[in-house]
Amino acid sequence: PWAVNLIDRDRIIADARAARASGANVVVLSVHWGTEWQTAPDEQQKELAQALTAARSADGLPDIDLVIGTHNHVPQPYEKINGTWVVFGMGDQVASFVPADKLRGNQSSVPRFTFAPAAGHPGRWEVVKAEYLTQYSDMGPPFRVVCASCAASDTSLPAAKRSEYALIDQQVTEAVMSRGAGGQGLEHATR
Template identity: 55%
Template sequence: MRLPRGPVLATAVTLLLAPAGCGSPTAPPPADDPSPTVAAAAAATTASPTGRRAFTLVATGDVLPHTEIIRQAAEDAGGTGYDFRPMFADVKPLISGADLAICHMETVYGADGGPFTGYPAFKSPPQVAAALKDAGYTACDTASNHTLDDGPEGIRRTLDAMDAVGLAHTGSARDEAEAGKPALLRAGGATVAHLAYTYGTNGIPLPAGRPWAVNLIDRDRILADARAARADGADLVVVSVHWGTEWQDAPNDQQLTLARELAAGQGGGRSDVDLILGTHAHIPQAYERINDTWTVYGLGDQLAGHMFTYDGAEDPRGNWSSIARFTFAPPATRGQRWTVAKAEFVPQATDLGPPYRVLDLRGAVRRNPGRADYARAVEHIRSTVLSRGAAAAGLTMAP
């Protein structure tokens, strides 16, 4: 991939874990995120005859701390350690307002005190995990082409940091037993199994004796893992996949084929996979409902520095993304399946400032009516997300 220019950052730090807080799903919505209709709000809080209730799940794209993002975190910490919380402050109300929130942590973490590096071999400050937890995330997928940038130790440090702040994780593993388990998340009385896989690791071989260190995309394995999760009691299965062609708006053949195979039910029934969340392309891609399975081909980069395409040109699309938000409704009777009652997306961007900040573009446009770049980003995200007929299937941009 072609990523930001600039020197590698190597700085000694003190580990400062931010308070781990997650907003209540019953908290009032922020001013920039108006409530849904009264009927929809009532449905989301009313228990079904089975004693379960509807819940919301949000998912966001690649967290990719380049050198300038790491510098910004050092500045925001006032010269003592690193603080990534201010970068997520604008989207925190939306993230923490969901019952479940899933991120994609593309990079691994360095040791306490550094050194920390950006492209091409990333080692991010472990304080990123604390900021993600503070923003309201429940879990993060850790399978990407950068998962092996610092070998098994990078994986261990990353998952240890997530454990320390209470973030669930899936996609990479410290041992074989961990590799065989999905992250199990709970909301509305449902158990949600989260699985994650990547197309590759930038040519870095799997560590000797650790073929399970990171999950690689394999259709049969994904289907078997989803089937096993459901057999073990999962009500819903969410699959995160690091795939696609960088800088290509449209999903490639692998994405289209794999999505259809994962969404195909067996024997006329529903697929074991309820939701597919794609990352890696660096830019927003389409959403599509395939049978009863919603697929997000590419969420885009949630947090990234200046992004350059292969010809060396800076491309603003590398800082644009969408937030997926799905409301799942409980079955009327036991034995039936949960269904998506509402499908939404929210346009999002990393504003390159300075300072660098992740913005909910709906509010940013309202607050800054003269910013043509914000309006242009919203329109591009909207047209791309809806480019495969998702509007006809019920997907809307959240007001």
């Protein structure tokens, strides 16, 4: 039987450790969590992120190397917790919300993390670059998914569209950076 809304911290950690024992150099957790339409992480997200990023192997290395969240429909913050990046929520990557109160559901972020071998820890990798792009499902016509970070400065687009994408880029950036990720090394990519 399927379990609905079941997030079992101990099972997640056990699964991460099993992946590592099976030879995984990098363990990325994609977790379906959070309160729909809420930009700020809820208490469950914050508590779980704290516990998961604190989990360590016998040699003191993280059990989980990156946490990517989904579910809540709107972009949420990125934050480095216990030395591990957490994307609380990307927002919907492809959406078609039309009612005015749901349009922000067409906004999202695209995380981009670069891993490299960890110095001094053979077989382990670590994040050496943390970036994000902003994205928008433009209802058009035609419907298209646009890199707002990229399109905001695209001179081949009409000025009104560039302004629209620049505003979306700003709104998504505010959400992504709202818990201090910029000071933790997160970069806003435009390509």
